[in-house]
Amino acid sequence: MAVLRLVLGDQLSDRLTALEGLDPAADTVLMAEVRAEATYVRHHKQKIALVFAAMRNHAERLRARGVRVRYVAIDDPDNSGSITGELARALDAGPYGRVVLTECGEWRLAEHLAAFAEGAGLPVEIREDRRFICSHDRFRRWASGKSQLRMEFFYREMRRATGLLMDGDQPEGGRWNYDAENRKKAPRGVKPPQRLRITPNAIAQGAMADVACLFPDHFGALHDFGWPTTAEEAETVLEDFLANILPGFGDWQDAMAEDQPWMWHGLISTSLNLGLLDPVDVCRRAEAVYRAGRAPLNAVEGFIRQILGWREFVRGIYWLKAPEYRARNFLDADRNLPWFYWSGETDMACVADVVRTTRENAYAHHIQRLMVTGNLALLLGVHPDAVDDWYMAVYADAYEWVEMPNTRGMALFADGGIVGSKPYAASGAYIDRMSDYCGGCRYDVKSKSGDAACPFNRLYWGFLERNRGRLRDNPRLAMPYRTLDGFGEAKRAALAAEAEACRTLLGATPRD
Ligand code: FAD
Ligand code: DLZ
Ligand code: SF4
Numbered sequence: 001m002a003v004l005r006l007v008l009g010d011q012l013s014d015r016l017t018a019l020e021g022l023d024p025a026a027d028t029v030l031m032a033e034v035r036a037e038a039t040y041v042r043h044h045k046q047k048i049a050l051v052f053a054a055m056r057n058h059a060e061r062l063r064a065r066g067v068r069v070r071y072v073a074i075d076d077p078d079n080s081g082s083i084t085g086e087l088a089r090a091l092d093a094g095p096y097g098r099v100v101l102t103e104c105g106e107w108r109l110a111e112h113l114a115a116f117a118e119g120a121g122l123p124v125e126i127r128e129d130r131r132f133i134c135s136h137d138r139f140r141r142w143a144s145g146k147s148q149l150r151m152e153f154f155y156r157e158m159r160r161a162t163g164l165l166m167d168g169d170q171p172e173g174g175r176w177n178y179d180a181e182n183r184k185k186a187p188r189g190v191k192p193p194q195r196l197r198i199t200p201n202a203i204a205q206g207a208m209a210d211v212a213c214l215f216p217d218h219f220g221a222l223h224d225f226g227w228p229t230t231a232e233e234a235e236t237v238l239e240d241f242l243a244n245i246l247p248g249f250g251d252w253q254d255a256m257a258e259d260q261p262w263m264w265h266g267l268i269s270t271s272l273n274l275g276l277l278d279p280v281d282v283c284r285r286a287e288a289v290y291r292a293g294r295a296p297l298n299a300v301e302g303f304i305r306q307i308l309g310w311r312e313f314v315r316g317i318y319w320l321k322a323p324e325y326r327a328r329n330f331l332d333a334d335r336n337l338p339w340f341y342w343s344g345e346t347d348m349a350c351v352a353d354v355v356r357t358t359r360e361n362a363y364a365h366h367i368q369r370l371m372v373t374g375n376l377a378l379l380l381g382v383h384p385d386a387v388d389d390w391y392m393a394v395y396a397d398a399y400e401w402v403e404m405p406n407t408r409g410m411a412l413f414a415d416g417g418i419v420g421s422k423p424y425a426a427s428g429a430y431i432d433r434m435s436d437y438c439g440g441c442r443y444d445v446k447s448k449s450g451d452a453a454c455p456f457n458r459l460y461w462g463f464l465e466r467n468r469g470r471l472r473d474n475p476r477l478a479m480p481y482r483t484l485d486g487f488g489e490a491k492r493a494a495l496a497a498e499a500e501a502c503r504t505l506l507g508a509t510p511r512d
Pocket of ligand 2: 010011032034035037038043048052104105106109399
């Protein structure tokens with residue numbers, strides 16, 4: 001009997017398990033643009049346009065292969081507004097013998113789909129998502145019995161398992177990790193290479209117009225939309241990166257510069273997360289560039305580590321620890337997110353630049369996310385729910401399985417040390433070292449107290465003092481705590497008061 005096959009907006013891969021065994025003569029693929037997915041956080045307009053455009057392009061691709069697609073557009077008057085509602089409507093229009101889908105990427109929707117499966121009245125088969133390099137089973141086996149889960153050791157195992165950058169059973173070049181060579185500061189006035197952005201095709205333009213009309217009050221601008229919305233466009237961006245940008249990826253991986261949103265980064269997370277690119281294929285092609293002598297090992301190893309290591313690791317952690325991971329707040333952070341995270345209206349030059357480019361592009365690179373907006377939210381003690389909502393809303397590549405371990409784990413240490421071994425708390429000196437932001441800032445990065453001092457400096461020691469009970473025994477923080485202890489009680493109290501004044505000044509008010 002005919003099978004109804006669900007394809008979600010981030011499942012746009014030819015080799016999706018939900019499509020395995022598809023009979024074009026009998027089966028129907030269901031794709032639905034729904035308000036519930038577009039509004040459970042107020043996603044950046046570019047993210048919604050990207051997902052809708054990529055879904056529409058993918059539906060055309062399937063149809064061109066003779067597949068029957070039931071496509072429900074966002075403005076369809078009968079649209080029920082949710083994925084499960086659209087599954088129910090499709091079944092009513094049946095008849096179908098069963099429903100097949102691929103597990104989804106967020107706990108929230110997974111719960112809805114499980115409830116639907118329970119009451120559907122026909123078999124619902126939920127298949128594994130095999131578009132990742134490490135299966136749930138493999139990750140569980142790796143994690144089992146370990147008191148600490150560290151990305152570095154997981155990554156080594158994945159290198160061995162895939163043979164990527166291996167020389168027999170040894171790492172290529174004799175070392176697993178070349179991170180120490182990937183921390184160069186970009187010289188002042190640096191001009192990163194010109195980037196290839198995609199001109200929206202007709203379908204993407206239609207999606208952009210729909211989003212402008214239907215989601216006018218969501219965050220972000222649409223006019224600079226340049227994301228790939230087909231597998232072919234994603235391929236073009238990847239090719240350009242591998243040929244022209246990858247050689248500099250390592251050296252400048254941690255560097256930031258004003259008005260330079262892309263630096264030497266890949267701009268491929270949107271395509272990987274939608275399914276337009278395949279992660280292992282991307283890694284193998286990056287390795288081939290190295291083997292052909294066209295990019296140095298520190299660049300290629302660094303790039304592969306992000307995908308084979310970090311991307312797979314955070315996904316493994318999310319599914320190993322969910323759903324309780326979503327409620328973790330190890331540091332008891334309890335403040336509101338300052339309004340300038342949305343408006344960009346702040347005198348902090350680094351934050352203003354990141355929020356502005358985030359609004360224009362639905363993108364910021366890793367160090368901006370971690371060490372500018374993430375670090376500030378950590379130092380301010382913003383509640384992880386508010387920070388998660390912001391990161392989920394503002395980036396075009398945001399899906400909870402990857403966003404949450406990065407935000408709650410890596411940036412906020414709200415998981416108490418599952419993703420990272422210590423909080424990435426840093427004063428303004430770090431931002432000054434890795435960027436050209438501070439030169440043009442109203443605040444003084446060399447100054448530690450008072451209204452003219454860099455807020456990162458004003459907040460840093462107070463953060464450590466506030467969290468003494470939770471962080472004092474962390475061996476990786478032994479040195480800063482020794483320094484803090486050496487200040488004596490009166491100075492420590494003054495530093496705590498300084499940080500408190502700064503939290504108030506920046507609008508990180510207590511949550512109700
Ligand atoms: P590149 O720097 O070129 O890296 C290549 C690829 O490696 C990326 O496309 C991505 O797939 C992968 N990668 C790199 N770092 C990470 C990482 N820490 N975790 C997982 N994959 C990684 N990434 C998302 O895809 N979605 C998110 O919602 C997201 N939220 C984040 C929130 C915070 C607080 C932080 C610190 C990081 C977050 N990241 C997220 C990771 C990273 O910032 C983005 O993957 C990266 O900026 C995407 O740009 P790119 O393709 O140019 O990456
Ligand atoms: C992100 C997103 C958006 C904005 N809209 C849709 C949609 O209308 N229909 C759909 O099938 N998927 C959408 N998505 C992606 C889903 O939110 C995503 O599949 C789940 O969050 C699981 O990762
Ligand atoms: Fe950011 Fe402080 Fe530098 Fe200003 S002085 S750009 S706030 S780090």
